[in-house]
Amino acid sequence: MAELVRHEPPLIVADAVSKTFRVPEERTDTLKERALHPRRRTTHKTFQVLNDISFDVKRGEFFGIAGRNGSGKSTLLKCLAGIYGVDSGRMWVNGRLSTFIELGVGFNADLAARDNVVLNGIMMGLSPREARARYDAVIDFAELREFEDLKLKNYSSGMHVRLAFSVAIQVDADILLIDEVLAVGDAAFAQKCFDVFNEMRDAGKTIVFVTHDMGAMMRFCHRALLLERGDMIHIGEPHEVAERYLEINFGRDPEAMAQSTDERGGDGDARVVDAWIEDESGERVPATQQGRRVTLKARVHFLVDVQDPEAGLYVLNDEHVAVVVATTVRESERSGHFRAGEDVLFSFSFDNVLAPGRYSPMFTLAHRGSGLDLMDRFEAGNTFVVTGAEALGGLVDLPVQVGVSRVTGDVARPEALA
Amino acid sequence: MSLELVQVPPASPPVVYSTETLGRPIQGPGALSNDWRRFWHLTYNIARSEWKLRFFGSALGYLWQLMRPLLLFGVLYVFFTKISHVGAGQGPSYDFYGTQLLGSIVLFTFFAEATTGAVRSVVDREPLVRKIQFPRLVIPLSVVLLAGFNLGLNLIVVIVFGLIEGVRPMLSWLELPLIVALLAFFATGLAMLLAALFVYFRDMQPIWDVVTQVVFYASPVIIPVTEVLKQLGPTALHLYMLNPLAVVMQQYRHAMVNHATPSAAACLGGTAHLIEPVVIVGALFALGFYVFNRTAPYVAENL
Numbered sequence: 001m002a003e004l005v006r007h008e009p010p011l012i013v014a015d016a017v018s019k020t021f022r023v024p025e026e027r028t029d030t031l032k033e034r035a036l037h038p039r040r041r042t043t044h045k046t047f048q049v050l051n052d053i054s055f056d057v058k059r060g061e062f063f064g065i066a067g068r069n070g071s072g073k074s075t076l077l078k079c080l081a082g083i084y085g086v087d088s089g090r091m092w093v094n095g096r097l098s099t100f101i102e103l104g105v106g107f108n109a110d111l112a113a114r115d116n117v118v119l120n121g122i123m124m125g126l127s128p129r130e131a132r133a134r135y136d137a138v139i140d141f142a143e144l145r146e147f148e149d150l151k152l153k154n155y156s157s158g159m160h161v162r163l164a165f166s167v168a169i170q171v172d173a174d175i176l177l178i179d180e181v182l183a184v185g186d187a188a189f190a191q192k193c194f195d196v197f198n199e200m201r202d203a204g205k206t207i208v209f210v211t212h213d214m215g216a217m218m219r220f221c222h223r224a225l226l227l228e229r230g231d232m233i234h235i236g237e238p239h240e241v242a243e244r245y246l247e248i249n250f251g252r253d254p255e256a257m258a259q260s261t262d263e264r265g266g267d268g269d270a271r272v273v274d275a276w277i278e279d280e281s282g283e284r285v286p287a288t289q290q291g292r293r294v295t296l297k298a299r300v301h302f303l304v305d306v307q308d309p310e311a312g313l314y315v316l317n318d319e320h321v322a323v324v325v326a327t328t329v330r331e332s333e334r335s336g337h338f339r340a341g342e343d344v345l346f347s348f349s350f351d352n353v354l355a356p357g358r359y360s361p362m363f364t365l366a367h368r369g370s371g372l373d374l375m376d377r378f379e380a381g382n383t384f385v386v387t388g389a390e391a392l393g394g395l396v397d398l399p400v401q402v403g404v405s406r407v408t409g410d411v412a413r414p415e416a417l418a
Numbered sequence: 419m420s421l422e423l424v425q426v427p428p429a430s431p432p433v434v435y436s437t438e439t440l441g442r443p444i445q446g447p448g449a450l451s452n453d454w455r456r457f458w459h460l461t462y463n464i465a466r467s468e469w470k471l472r473f474f475g476s477a478l479g480y481l482w483q484l485m486r487p488l489l490l491f492g493v494l495y496v497f498f499t500k501i502s503h504v505g506a507g508q509g510p511s512y513d514f515y516g517t518q519l520l521g522s523i524v525l526f527t528f529f530a531e532a533t534t535g536a537v538r539s540v541v542d543r544e545p546l547v548r549k550i551q552f553p554r555l556v557i558p559l560s561v562v563l564l565a566g567f568n569l570g571l572n573l574i575v576v577i578v579f580g581l582i583e584g585v586r587p588m589l590s591w592l593e594l595p596l597i598v599a600l601l602a603f604f605a606t607g608l609a610m611l612l613a614a615l616f617v618y619f620r621d622m623q624p625i626w627d628v629v630t631q632v633v634f635y636a637s638p639v640i641i642p643v644t645e646v647l648k649q650l651g652p653t654a655l656h657l658y659m660l661n662p663l664a665v666v667m668q669q670y671r672h673a674m675v676n677h678a679t680p681s682a683a684a685c686l687g688g689t690a691h692l693i694e695p696v697v698i699v700g701a702l703f704a705l706g707f708y709v710f711n712r713t714a715p716y717v718a719e720n721l
Contacts, residue, residue, distance in 0.1 A: 009439040021719060030621040078718075082551035085446020085715040094441025101549045110471050122463050123550055125456060 009094060010056035011175055011206045012063075012080065017089030019050040019072075019079060019230075049075045051230040053089070057175075060204040062197075064217040064224030066241055071227040074179060077101065077210045081177050095174030095206070098124060102179070104164030109153035113144060113163055116152055120167050134170055142166035169196050176200065180211040194219070214242040243387040246356065247287045269306055272363050272378035273343070274299040288352055290388030290397060295349040298363040298378070302338045309335055310371050311346040312364040318357060323395050324350065329371065353396045356388040449707070449714040451553040460556045465563035483568055484575060487527045491520045494640055510678035511644055517580040517675045522639040522667045524572040529605050529663060530630050531565035536609030537616050537623050544721045554714040558613040562606050569598070580675060590673040597673070600699060601666045607703035610710040617713060617720055637663045638671065643685050652687070659685045665695045 022044040049072045057063045067073040078084045080091065081099040106123055107116050117138050121131030139148050142162045152160065178197075197220055200207060211217050217224055217238050224241040226234040234244045276284045278295040288294045296313060310333075315324035326348050328335050338344055346363070360379065367373040388397070451457055473479045495516055536558040540547065543557055573594075616622045636658070638646075643664075647655045658664055659682065669682040683689045713720075 009441075011441070013440050029618060031619040031625065032621055034619070079446075080444060082444055083447055083548065083718050091444035092440035092442065093444050099549075099551065102545070105549045106546050108467065108471070111467060115467055115470070119463055119467055122456075122459050123546070123552060127455065128459055128463065 008059060010058045011061075011094045012057040012092070012208065014053055014055050014080070014091045015089055017050055017053045017076075017079060017086050017091060018048070019075060019084065019086045021047045021049055023047065048230050050079070050086070050227075051232075053225075053227075053232050055225055055232075055235055057206060057208060059206055062201045062207045062209065062220050062222050064221035064238060064241070065208065065210045065227065066212060066214070066217055066224050066245055067227035068212055068245075070229070072230040073210045073212075073227050074101075076227065077177055077179060077208065080208065093175065096125075096172070097175045097177065098171045098173035099177040100168045100179065101177075103161060103168060107152055107160075107164065110151055112151055113139065113148045113155075117163070117167055124171060130172075134172075138163075138166045138170045141170060165193070169200075173205075175206045175208070177208045178210070180209070180213060180216070212245075214245055218242055242356075243289070246358075246385050246387045266365065266374035266376040269304045269367075269375040270300050270302045270309065270338075270365050271376050272298050272365065273301045275361060275363055275378065277361075277384045285384075287385035287387055290352055290354065290356060290386055292352050293349060294352045295347050296361050297345060297347045300344045300346060300365060300376075302340055302342045302344065304340050306338050306367070306375070308333060308368040309338065309375065310366045310368060311335070312366070312371065313348045314362040314364070315354070316360050316362060317354075317395065318359075321395070323354060323359070326350075327371070333368070352386060353398050354386045355394055355397050356386050358385050360384075446715045447551060447554060447718060449553060449555040449711040457553050457556060460552060461560045461563055464556065464560040465567065468560070468564050469567050480571065484572065487520075487523045487572060491523050494523070495519055498640060509644075511642065511676065511680075513678060514580065514583050514585050514675050517576065517583050517585055518642075518671045518679070519640070520579055521573075521576045521670050521674060522637070524569065524576050525601060525667055525670060526634060526637065526639055526663070527572065528565050528569040529601065529633070531568065532562040532605040533608045533612060534623075534626060534630060535561040535565060537612045537626050539609075540613045540717060541616055541721060547721060548718050554717055555610070555710060558609040558710070559606065562602065562609050565605070566602065585675055588673070588677070590677070593669065593673040597666055597669050600662065600696070603703050604662045604666070604699045607699065607706035610706035611702070614706075614710040614713045614717075617717055633661070633663055636661055638667045642671075643668055643680060647685075655685055656687060656691075660694060660698060662695045662699045665692075 023046075024044050053076060055063075065073045065076055075084060077099075078101070079086050080093075081097070081101070083099075083101075104120075106120055108119075111119070114135060117135050118128065118131045121134055122128060126134065139145055142159075142165070144159060144163055144166075147155070147159065152163075155163070194216070197207070197209070201220060207220075209217070209221060221238045223236065224238045225232060226241045226244050228248055233248065234241055275296070275298040277286070277288060278297060279285045279288055280293050296315070298311070298313075300311070310327060310329050312327040313325070314322045317323050328346065361384070363376075363378045364371075365375040365377075367375060472483060478485075498519075499515060539557045539561045540554065546552070547554065547557075612622060612626060643655065643658070646658055650658075659668070665682040665686075668679070668685055671679045672681040682695075683692050686692060686694065
């Protein structure tokens with residue numbers, strides 16, 4: 001049954017927005033060159049930066065625009081802000097818009113804080129009176145009252161950032177467009193930014209936030225949009241977007257078989273010729289979701305006869321820490337006898353408890369014994385990605401059972417705490 | 419295991435909105451904006467803060483601003499009255515030669531400041547252009563306005579100088595706003611044109627520096643128009659007076675300093691001919707605005 005819902009009109013609507021950049025192949029930017037070569041046609045390369053983007057942002061929504069460098073996310077923000085014009089498509093905004101692409105835009109180092117704050121307010125669209133009225137709130141938030149008459153060039157970089165950030169957030173706008181670069185600086189400052197973002201979200205402000213940091217996106221955003229080379233890949237819940245982002249970012253690397261045989265070490269009695277990851281259904285996959293069963297396989301070609309070789313697996317994370325180590329010896333020291341020319345498949349399966357991120361598997365083959373007498377060591381060039389919504393910070397994400405219960409009655413306390 | 423709750427609005431089915439309920443359309447950047455108050459506030463405050471910087475930025479402040487035209491005046495005055503004797507005792511039109519010269523230099527200084535300052539203005543304010551949405555025309559206009567502030571102060575100096583030299587107040591002083599207005603339109607038209615062209619042709623600056631020098635000698639700053647008439651004839655004088663700066667300076671000399679020098683209209687061969695420089699100024703202004711307006715939406719991308 002169709003449900004009749006009276007929708008409040010959204011605050012931002014983008015309808016089939018497209019944009020291209022024209023970049024001249026050979027830039028002639030002097031009149032002299034034009035005069036000397038009047039007939040030379042400058043050829044242009046056209047880049048499709050945004051391709052048919054449609055979305056809406058509702059009142060009170062914290063909306064993320066995600067994508068890697070060059071995906072067009074900042075261009076989209078600039079189009080929303082009216083800094084770039086679009087080639088086709090339409091956009092509407094309902095309410096006062098404020099854009100923060102960079103901190104302290106237009107600050108003049110030779111002017112005092114007061115003049116800068118007022119001038120910046122006027123640039124942001126306030127009237128001079130409003131800008132002056134806002135000044136006190138800005139300077140107090142920045143905790144720079146005693147330095148208000150100091151020229152900006154005499155400010156420390158920390159004071160500069162504080163003032164700029166204060167200017168940015170003390171605006172009376174319904175809709176804020178925020179670029180992630182706003183949250184640069186040291187960890188404490190980034191934390192302060194994020195605190196403010198949280199406050200804004202709780203205060204019901206409508207925010208469009210551009211980022212490539214999936215953690216931040218999942219923490220703040222209600223909904224997000226994923227861009228890749230100007231195309232809208234996905235729009236929806238942040239964790240879905242994060243999964244797609246990790247997939248397209250780390251999954252498509254075509255650099256398989258990165259190592260040449262010379263670098264591989266071992267005596268070469270056997271060689272790993274292929275290695276891959278399979279999901280539950282036996283398909284080769286570039287990425288796997290947390291919680292699923294995952295299988296890593298290596299195909300080994302024996303060049304000589306080998307008795308009871310030992311195969312090992314190391315799963316290394318981004319910091320080259322072996323998060324998982326496994327070996328066939330666990331199963332049995334007697335793996336069998338393999339003849340020269342034979343191809344053998346070794347597989348390692350486990351429930352994927354790895355934290356979301358990128359991993360590279362490494363396989364080792366050793367003669368029977370200590371496991372140090374290597375035949376081959378193979379670092380698969382093709383990394384794989386674990387996707388998941390929650391990154392709590394641990395190396396692995398075990399299914400921990402959490403219990404909370406109130407302590408009542410006469411449970412004995414340790415002496416030290418009494 | 420996550421302890422943080424993220425409230426997610428339910429995924430909505432495709433919704434069709436009436437465009438009338440959607441607020442205002444987002445337009446790309448342009449030369450102008452619908453909000454004229456904001457346009458003016460921006461222009462004025464940018465010019466004012468620049469002016470404050472120059473005024474209070476150094477110990478001598480405004481004196482430095484005045485120093486350049488004054489030094490130029492000093493050199494030219496000494497040379498032409500004491501050495502080459504252009505400006506002394508050659509008839510009543512040479513009376514108050516000092517005030518004529520100083521005023522012309524001050525008018526020229528405004529023209530040079532406004533136009534050469536505008537050439538790089540948009541490109542130099544790249545961070546603003548690329549990161550804030552505001553009407554782009556504000557940038558060159560604030561440069562012209564800044565030069566205007568200086569012109570206002572300098573004209574006071576000229577008037578004081580004139581009174582000391584012996585010029586008496588005249589009713590024709592009321593023409594000053596018209597003279598300045600024509601000059602302002604001329605400079606603004608060029609400022610818009612140059613600022614837009616510089617984005618595409620980065621050699622506009624040296625080119626314009628040379629042009630400014632040529633204009634200086636092609637205007638009645640040092641050489642009175644009577645000399646042009648005497649040496650080159652009436653046709654040449656007419657062509658000479660098609661330069662709007664020449665009209666501005668000559669009319670200043672006539673109306674503000676000395677009625678014995680011919681008025682701009684007289685040099686052109688009649689009041690009706692005044693329309694010619696006015697049309698030139700109007701056409702330049704229109705061209706400048708047209709070019710700037712055309713390039714404004716793409717400036718942020720082409721910097």
